[in-house]
Amino acid sequence: MRAFLRPILSLVVVLCAVSPSLAIDPPYQRQMERLAEVMGSLYYLQPLCKTGSEDWRAQMAELISLDEPDEDRRQRLAGAFNTGYTGFSRLHRHCTPASREALGRLLFEAQQLARAIHTRFAE
Numbered sequence: 001m002r003a004f005l006r007p008i009l010s011l012v013v014v015l016c017a018v019s020p021s022l023a024i025d026p027p028y029q030r031q032m033e034r035l036a037e038v039m040g041s042l043y044y045l046q047p048l049c050k051t052g053s054e055d056w057r058a059q060m061a062e063l064i065s066l067d068e069p070d071e072d073r074r075q076r077l078a079g080a081f082n083t084g085y086t087g088f089s090r091l092h093r094h095c096t097p098a099s100r101e102a103l104g105r106l107l108f109e110a111q112q113l114a115r116a117i118h119t120r121f122a123e
């Protein structure tokens with residue numbers, strides 16, 4: 001090993017030993033965050049258009065509970081849900097044909113994401 005690399009490697013070893021280790025996201029995290037965002041959007045749009053009676057917020061809470069994420073992941077999932085909600089609340093004040101179209105597309109996407117996550121990663 002070259003002499004100039006030893007101090008750097010020593011520093012890396014010390015930093016790894018001292019700093020807390022960061023949790024590694026599960027391979028489905030990105031899909032879960034998108035699903036959370038979609039569910040937040042549905043939570044806003046469905047009552048706006050008076051279609052269905054799903055409680056998307058309760059379902060999201062149950063999904064998070066079942067996944068048992070660490071606090072960082074829990075916050076990211078909740079943040080994605082809120083992003084979906086606020087994004088549609090800014091654009092849609094009344095139920096319009098565009099709102100209904102978005103609702104249909106989001107329901108389809110939620111179904112596809114849930115199926116993909118379950119098929120690929122469920123025990």
